[in-house]
Amino acid sequence: MKKALITGIDGQDGSYLAEFLLRKGYKVHGIVRRVAIEDPGYHLWRINHILDKIVIHPGSLESYASMFKIVEKVKPDECYHLAAQSFVSYSFEDEFSTLNTNINGTHFVLSAIKERAPKCKFYFAASSEMFGQAKETPQNETTAFHPRSPYGISKVAGFYLTQNYREAYDLFALSGILFNHESPRRGFEFVSRKISNAVAEIKLGVSNRLHLGNLNAKRDWGFAGDYVRAMWLMLQQDRPEDYVIATGKAHSVKEFAELAFDYAGLNWKKYTIIDKMLYRPSEINVLKGDSGKARKRLDWGPTVTFEGLVKMMVESDLDRVKKMHTKIKR
Numbered sequence: 001m002k003k004a005l006i007t008g009i010d011g012q013d014g015s016y017l018a019e020f021l022l023r024k025g026y027k028v029h030g031i032v033r034r035v036a037i038e039d040p041g042y043h044l045w046r047i048n049h050i051l052d053k054i055v056i057h058p059g060s061l062e063s064y065a066s067m068f069k070i071v072e073k074v075k076p077d078e079c080y081h082l083a084a085q086s087f088v089s090y091s092f093e094d095e096f097s098t099l100n101t102n103i104n105g106t107h108f109v110l111s112a113i114k115e116r117a118p119k120c121k122f123y124f125a126a127s128s129e130m131f132g133q134a135k136e137t138p139q140n141e142t143t144a145f146h147p148r149s150p151y152g153i154s155k156v157a158g159f160y161l162t163q164n165y166r167e168a169y170d171l172f173a174l175s176g177i178l179f180n181h182e183s184p185r186r187g188f189e190f191v192s193r194k195i196s197n198a199v200a201e202i203k204l205g206v207s208n209r210l211h212l213g214n215l216n217a218k219r220d221w222g223f224a225g226d227y228v229r230a231m232w233l234m235l236q237q238d239r240p241e242d243y244v245i246a247t248g249k250a251h252s253v254k255e256f257a258e259l260a261f262d263y264a265g266l267n268w269k270k271y272t273i274i275d276k277m278l279y280r281p282s283e284i285n286v287l288k289g290d291s292g293k294a295r296k297r298l299d300w301g302p303t304v305t306f307e308g309l310v311k312m313m314v315e316s317d318l319d320r321v322k323k324m325h326t327k328i329k330r
């Protein structure tokens with residue numbers, strides 16, 4: 001039985017990946033912060049339904065000793081490094097902790113694998129934010145990086161750390177450059193979930209306003225469940241190579257909001273307020289990926305459309321908000 005180690009298993013991608021690997025017959029180990037162990041109801045809600053099927057290890061990405069001990073104990077066949085401070089807007093507010101956690105955390109995991117599990121295949125969760133203000137659209141594996149946020153900078157550093165360990169130490173280490181991927185498990189701070197949650201609350205009379213920033217920013221949005229399948233496929237190849245994972249279609253924040261409100265039978269203009277405070281200090285206008293390499297070599301492609309994704313998220317939040325407020329009324 002193969003053993004997989006997932007950092008950030010309690011996040012959106014980690015939860016979908018854990019489910020996927022369990023179906024594949026893996027023994028799944030996950031790293032979470034100790035505070036998550038102390039309050040699992042709040043922190044582990046995405047994986048509560050599989051806690052009896054996986055092994056959880058409390059650990060800190062900011063501690064090399066912590067990563068070293070876990071890797072030494074598990075000796076995984078595959079490691080998926082997903083954990084990071086991943087909210088771009090927050091990275092502007094606290095760039096020091098974002099850079100420290102994301103860069104050092106990646107370095108610590110790579111070093112621990114080199115020392116204690118050198119045969120382990122390593123996946124680094126890179127990001128389309130590395131492209132930033134790209135000179136070409138769509139972006140692919142050869143597009144130059146021009147990050148426009150501390151988060152994007154930290155991911156570029158992680159990408160090159162992974163590349164260096166591959167070339168210097170002959171590790172099977174690669175990066176998946178994933179464009180925006182969403183789901184009903186997305187954090188509420190992200191604009192996609194912020195919109196779907198607001199639509200549900202407005203529809204059910206819990207709220208009456210949605211504050212948004214730049215409506216014209218365009219992103220390549222896909223379904224997280226599709227993207228974790230690509231992560232696994234990358235590590236099943238004979239050689240470690242980096243891949244862009246995207247739908248190849250970009251939609252604006254305005255389009256996302258309009259579609260979400262339409263699905264609930266609401267007019268988005270009536271409830272949406274443009275808040276200049278929510279604009280990024282340095283904005284990225286368009287991110288759209290070219291996943292031709294992944295489609296050809298991995299036989300990968302998205303199964304959920306943009307419209308299907310928005311509908312999925314709105315339906316899920318409508319159901320959640322309805323249940324939550326039914327309990328409160330009781």
